[in-house]
Amino acid sequence: MFKKILEISIVLALIVVILGAYTRLGDAGLGCPDWPGCYGQLTVPDVADGTKLEGYDRPVEAAKGWKEMVHRYAASTLGLVILILFVLALRGKPQYHQSMMLPSFTALFVMLQGAFGMWTVTLLVHPGIVTIHLAGGFMTTVLLTWLLLNQGGPLITYRHVLKRHKSLLLVALAVLSLQIILGGWTSTNYAALSCGEEFPTCLGSWWPEMDFTRALYWGPLGVDYEYGVLENTARAGIQMMHRIGALVTTVLIVALIYLFRSYTHLKSNLLLIGGLLIAQVTLGILNVVLSIPMVIAVLHNAVALLLLLSLVALAHKIFKTPV
16 A cells, blocks of 8 residues: 555655746746735635735736645645655555654655745745745655565565766766756746747847846845846846756756666666656756747656656665665
């Protein structure tokens, strides 16, 4: 039962990440200006769009409100399932021995993630808070995936993996994680189209005018960041950093696949990683040249998570001590 609930939780986590991306990209992060309810109710108020309810400055927009509330319902369900997993682990229900450290940390982490969900609204979609919340969603899925991989039974070592190759995998994981965070920063600062619909150039140049100091600007709390506050030179800097990060990440993962090609027991993992990498690069380019279609933008987030999980699965296979 523990493993089955784990599988359900991972599917839920994927849905929550996708819904979060859909909410963010649909400019619905403030579709409900309060938390945890929506205009003081458990559902979106049944009133005409544009109605201003007493005590709220923001008029009701039902479509945006429902995007936000469905995301909250899914996230709350995920949190409940993770707490159930913690209780089951505490009662010794996993088929294979599972230290309580990881289930305990996951349970605490999802509570913190809920707090960041609240701050996303109360701090008016501050880019830093929203980016941390996005990264937290990815991290939650990684923790659940590692728990599930621990329930996969004993491993058989087919071939020793060289230490330098293991180090490269860790570097690739770290760089991909940073690139995902940078992607969140790009999205939350509304910088995805700051270079226009051009790729690989930006604003008609290979190196346009950019303000990298402002690109990393955290900004004060309490300011409404919906639709962004940065000048386009700063947004162009964010977009170019994201593109450079994508190039570095791609080169690292391609090098990883090339160097790991002789480990026959890892072939399926490498094929999956390669396929997801190609899909992710393609989606990133299409996002720009097609002006961020919703489907492609959401898929870009989802495939980024799947690519991260594929590297995590490879790391688990390599680093977990065989029985």
